[in-house]
Amino acid sequence: MKAIILNGFGGPEVMGIGELPIPEPGSGQVRVRVMATSVNRADTVQRKGNYPPPPGESDVLGLEVAGVVDALGDGVTDWQPGDRVMGLVAGGGYAEYALAYAGHLMAIPETITFEEAAAIPEVYITAFLNLFLIGGLGEGETVLLHGGGGGVNTAGIQLCRALLDRCRIIVTASSGKVDRVRELGADRVIDYRQQDFAGEVRRFTESAGADVILDHIGAAYLAQNQAALAIGGRLVVIGLMGGASGTLNLGLMMVKRQRIIGSVLRALPVAQKADITATFVQQVLPHIQSRRIAPLIHAVRPLAEAGRAHAEMEASGHFGKLVLQVAAQ
Incomplete structure (x- = not known):
């Protein structure tokens, strides 16, 4: 699969497109075919070598994904291949496939696009x-x-x-x-x-x-x-x-x-993040579905321009989210 790979730590110039093996979902995990992801301030800190992923998580950048369920790990019953989902990942979002725990995913309302969905979970x-x-x-x-x-x-x-x-x-x-x-x-x-x-x-x-x-x-x-x-x-x-x-x-x-x-969201235990996600689905997702809450997107860039998106974030000229389109739709 295509993914953003870091050539060492440093500025946006260390980021480039490379090839990595497609990950296999473990127990309780879902593999998502990523349609879009987005840039978060934490990604820029990790790029500089100052915010490593939790042990056992992907070292590919990216804390949220929107896409389609591709494969299920053992014990997953809430999702089926083909479901449109968005959710938190502890790493791996800047790639064509990413792993997420089943409890960290949410169904994408039919009223929003993959790009909009990618702008929701983390922020x-x-x-x-x-x-x-x-x-x-x-x-x-x-x-x-x-x-x-x-x-x-x-x-x-x-x-x-x-x-x-x-x-x-x-x-x-x-x-x-x-x-x-x-x-x-x-x-x-x-x-x-x-x-x-x-x-x-x-x-x-x-x-x-x-x-x-x-x-x-x-x-x-x-x-x-x-x-x-x-x-x-x-x-x-x-x-x-x-x-x-x-x-x-x-x-x-x-x-x-x-x-x-x-407070740091990324480092929370899997079960605790699942509880938070469930509460968010109950209290907030209806407002997103009705578009009373609509994600603000500053720009959508192709995955290959992730470095440009990082530079834009660090210049602080954006208003809303910088989204990366991973797959053609």
Whole structure:
């Protein structure tokens, strides 16, 4: 099968099309003929050698797939060859065939394409897990999302609007994306290059602060995130683009009863990811089927242009997902 192979670790130029054996599904696994996959920030980190796959998983890049069931491993009864599916993989998405655990797959609604389906599993499940299941975001609360043009945060805005009747959404974004983020449903958009986001959050909330913050920056935002958190607020850290080590104000954390929570979806146990996927199917997939939630796609590139897509992601000029078309449709 054709797959993206890394010629060492480094920039997008280390990526190229090569040939690999077609993988065989193990117990509880499904082999998917991949029609489309998409690029996630974690893929760029792995390409640089800083985010290896969990033990036993494919070292091919790619954390989500959309395609057709091709073969079943022992014990799989929920799927049949030919089923249209999308789902999480711990690696292997940038290839013509990929293995997924049966419980990590979802039926693709007839209302969406393979390219749209490829833009759903990683970012929408990440946003759903961290905002609602871990962050506990509820009615009447205020959420702060960092990096409004990225896939997780555009998904987060849509999820908050679909799942909650009353929720105030604050988003940080670069100046070129402010209007688009506002149009997507944000109540307040902060240009992080021009404004102090912690001060702006306090002004917007009349000093109350944000109940939940979803952050992929890490250390560089830690102090401001603490300052922006409400009493009893929850900071969920899902990335480290701004560093892994920062100074935590324990006194402020105690006085304001703040919770600082780290979260990584990829490394969760198989059974736990299956439970999360099942909850997502129940609570979110109907909104996707009705297209109340519609994945935002910045561009669709052929698999051979994966390097170009990585360069686009690292330049941060995209709004929504960068999708890779693997098979002609």
